[in-house]
Amino acid sequence: MKIVNPWIEVEKIDGIQIMKKIERACRTCYRSEGNISEDSYKNLLKNCINRGHESVLEHEKVSIRMYCDIGVYKDLTRHRFASFSIESTRYCSYDKDKYGNEIKCINPSYIEDKAVYEEWKKSMEEIEKRYMKMKELGATTDMCRLILPHSTAAEVTMTADIREWKHILELRTSNKAHPAIRQLLIPLLKYFQKEMPEIFENVEYDKDFDEKNYAEFRIAE
Numbered sequence: 001m002k003i004v005n006p007w008i009e010v011e012k013i014d015g016i017q018i019m020k021k022i023e024r025a026c027r028t029c030y031r032s033e034g035n036i037s038e039d040s041y042k043n044l045l046k047n048c049i050n051r052g053h054e055s056v057l058e059h060e061k062v063s064i065r066m067y068c069d070i071g072v073y074k075d076l077t078r079h080r081f082a083s084f085s086i087e088s089t090r091y092c093s094y095d096k097d098k099y100g101n102e103i104k105c106i107n108p109s110y111i112e113d114k115a116v117y118e119e120w121k122k123s124m125e126e127i128e129k130r131y132m133k134m135k136e137l138g139a140t141t142d143m144c145r146l147i148l149p150h151s152t153a154a155e156v157t158m159t160a161d162i163r164e165w166k167h168i169l170e171l172r173t174s175n176k177a178h179p180a181i182r183q184l185l186i187p188l189l190k191y192f193q194k195e196m197p198e199i200f201e202n203v204e205y206d207k208d209f210d211e212k213n214y215a216e217f218r219i220a221e
């Protein structure tokens, strides 16, 4: 059993271009394309968001990849306006060389109590032993996946439009969301706030969440 750290990778985006494209679409409503200037998108987008005229944000989308646990994608796939491609626990057989003959578990670094962390680790090791034993006995991957824990690591590709990202980040970066999601999505929110402040600057997140638990954040080249 290998303990691995989560990461999140976002496609390289140009926030200003995204906001300008949304502005262009939005101005269709008022036939005010003639008012477009270098920074006219700023007020337009702020006004739209203040008034709840948020469907205009659906014209642009962003994809991410992440390495997370099953619990994270179980929660995130509840969001109906996002698209997902997820490593399959039915297809990927972790006893094979390709997967290092082991189960990988996302490190729950936010468990600070050492005794609790140790119990978690022992449980994961035990599950891995049982998974391999089931395989030895001829169980199919479909059968073996029945015992995989929430901590099992998986790669996920996720795409959503800007409106849905705003909604997901509002819900999933607060202190009500599971820490395993906060550690991935707070860094993403901070990136969106830098790239598209007019859209994301007012999204509140859990500022007390310890930065040392943030997932590694990468921008894809």
Ligand SMILES: Cc1cc2nc3c(=O)[nH]c(=O)nc-3n(C[C@H](O)[C@H](O)[C@H](O)COP(=O)(O)OP(=O)(O)OC[C@H]3O[C@@H](n4cnc5c(N)ncnc54)[C@H](O)[C@@H]3O)c2cc1C
Binding pocket: 078, 079, 080, 081, 164, 167, 171, 172, 176, 177
């Ligand atoms: C802290 C927290 C705890 C949770 N706990 C539980 C739990 O214990 N059990 C559980 O089952 N789930 C739980 N959930 C999941 C939650 O109930 C939602 O299913 C999930 O957050 C997706 O949110 P959504 O429906 O707003 O989002 P999306 O599916 O992303 O939809 C976006 C928005 O579109 C609109 N919309 C989408 N579909 C419809 C529709 N059919 N009718 C009307 N409007 C629609 C809504 O305005 C919605 O907010 C929890 C979520 C959070 C954040």
